[in-house]
Every structure is written in structure tokens, then in C-alpha cells.
Amino acid sequence: MSRIAYVDGRYLAHRRASIHVEDRGFQFADGVYEVIAVIGGRRFDEPRHLDRLERSLGEIDMPMPMTRSALGCVMDEVVRRNRVGDGILYLQVTRGSAPRDHAWRDGSKPMVVMTARRQLPPPSELFENGAAVITTRDQRWRRNDVKSVALLANVLGKQEAKRAGVYETWMVDDAGYITEGTSTNAWIVVGGRIVTRPLGPEILGGITRAAVLDVARDLQIAVDERPFSVEDAAAADEAFLTSTTALVLPVTRIDDRVVGTGRPGPVTARLLEDYRRVIAEFAKT
Ligand code: PLP
Numbered sequence: 001m002s003r004i005a006y007v008d009g010r011y012l013a014h015r016r017a018s019i020h021v022e023d024r025g026f027q028f029a030d031g032v033y034e035v036i037a038v039i040g041g042r043r044f045d046e047p048r049h050l051d052r053l054e055r056s057l058g059e060i061d062m063p064m065p066m067t068r069s070a071l072g073c074v075m076d077e078v079v080r081r082n083r084v085g086d087g088i089l090y091l092q093v094t095r096g097s098a099p100r101d102h103a104w105r106d107g108s109k110p111m112v113v114m115t116a117r118r119q120l121p122p123p124s125e126l127f128e129n130g131a132a133v134i135t136t137r138d139q140r141w142r143r144n145d146v147k148s149v150a151l152l153a154n155v156l157g158k159q160e161a162k163r164a165g166v167y168e169t170w171m172v173d174d175a176g177y178i179t180e181g182t183s184t185n186a187w188i189v190v191g192g193r194i195v196t197r198p199l200g201p202e203i204l205g206g207i208t209r210a211a212v213l214d215v216a217r218d219l220q221i222a223v224d225e226r227p228f229s230v231e232d233a234a235a236a237d238e239a240f241l242t243s244t245t246a247l248v249l250p251v252t253r254i255d256d257r258v259v260g261t262g263r264p265g266p267v268t269a270r271l272l273e274d275y276r277r278v279i280a281e282f283a284k285t
Helices: 024-030 046-059 066-080 124-129 150-164 207-218 230-235 264-285
Strands: 004-007 008-011 031-039 087-094 113-118 131-137 168-172 178-181 186-188 194-195 223-225 239-241 249-255
Touching: 004 066, 008 066, 008 150, 024 087, 031 046, 031 264, 046 066, 046 087, 046 207, 066 113, 124 249, 131 150, 131 239, 150 168, 168 230, 186 207, 186 230, 194 207, 207 239, 207 249, 207 264, 230 249, 230 264, 239 264, 249 264
Parallel strands: 131 168, 131 249, 194 223
Antiparallel strands: 004 008, 004 113, 031 087, 087 113, 168 178, 178 186, 186 194, 186 239, 239 249
């Protein structure tokens, strides 16, 4: 089946879809993006994703490129044309193309690109046995709450994970506290309470992070939104990470240290089970 990409108002064969060489996303990473889970052909948690998109755009002085309902129509079409049942939709908005100059021209026309593809969650073996992570220095800019396409530090971090044969790299700030993973939020469990870094410019406000906080509230699991160090994580009872594609994934190794018993813990298991229930209910509606 041939894939289709949406580029600036047109649906194009994926292999031929292209943007201008002076697109500001290409030259300056002047743009933002979203990755939305597609479940049974429908977009999961879309309002939260569009809220975050609007916020990211606002933080870089850009309006939404079209109304939410127009975006919704295009997203429907991209998912339908690519025949995605379960998978992901990628949506990117850049400041469009212009002769190369750091400062932008007022009134520039944004470039909207969307793709969609089938994608399975991580293998069940990882959920059953837990994933390993390594740590590295967080060398990103200071506005990680903006879901910017400037992902070079994240790319280098993920490559380090790949080289080490582990799932993810958790990034550590100058004070020794974990910020987040290269494409996931980081969590630990201490004495039955879940701990995650508070929202702020240091981390992306993950949509799964928000959904897991809702789940924790429903399950009456106490939450501490505070920074935690690598040492705290290695000494924690449990650890896990969250993202649209990884869901709630137990972490059982950090660098060369075993977390807790070395097996996925009961609090993580309850959160994962309940989060999967929320997804299954969405699929039924
Ligand atoms: N943190 C970073 C840096 C990310 O890139 C992502 C997702 O891509 C996340 C966290 C998790 O966010 P979400 O739950 O919205 O997928």
C-alpha cells in the first residue's frame, strides 16, 4: 500500500512529498510538532494534543495554521488515506519558507505537514520484564516545554541508548536531577507514591504524563511532582517512563543499577493496566 503525506494543502505520494529548501523548519528548526496515537482509526486524546500544539505555537509567536475543525478534517483524511487502524499521526507546523534570514518576515505562510503510519506498541516482553535506561547530561535549550522540531540533543541521546542496547536515555540537568527521557517522561515510585518532575521549561508536558496523573488520581495513588536525582531513581522501589508510543513502560535498570527488585513493580503495573483500560474504553466508544 502506498503511503500518503499531507503537505501544505495537498495529499502527495509519501516518497515524492517534499518541502522547499528554504523552509524555516529545515534551515532553523523553526517549527513545532505533535505525535498523536491513532486507535481504531481515531485520534486518542486529541484535544490535549491540540491544546499543546496551540501553546507551542504561541510560545514561538505563531498562530494555529488553521481552525481545529479544519485540522481535524485533514487529520481524518491522512489517517484514512494511509489506512491506519492502530498507529500514529505526525503533525508538523513550521514558519514556512523565505529567503534565509534568522529573523522572520511578518505574515509568513506556515507550512503544515502530516503523515500517519501503522505502529505497534513496544514488544510485550518489555512490559513484562521492564526496560533499561542510561543517563546523560541534558544538553538541550532551556524551553523544553515547547514541542520544537529542534531535536538534535534528543537524537544524540536516543542514539546513545541504541548503542548501549537499551530503550531510552534519561537526561540529567546541571544540578543532578533527571529532566526526562529523549522522547518520554520519567517517573519513580517511592513508598507507594509516584514521583515525577513538575511541569516547567525543563520538560515537555507529556500528554501521557497528564493522562497517567488522571489515572493515579482515580486509583488514589499519591503523586509528588518534584525533581529527583539519578541516585533517587536507582534507590527507588520502581521506575517507569511514559509517552504516546511507549504507554506506561516499567524501567528496571538505570545505567548499571537495578531498580527495586529488578522486576516491574506493582504500582507501575496498576497504572499501566488502568491506562490500557482507558485506551480500550476509547476504542469502544
Ligand atoms: N518528553 C519528550 C522530550 C518527548 O519528545 C515526548 C514525546 O515525544 C514526551 C516527553 C512524551 O510526550 P507524550 O506523552 O505527549 O507522547
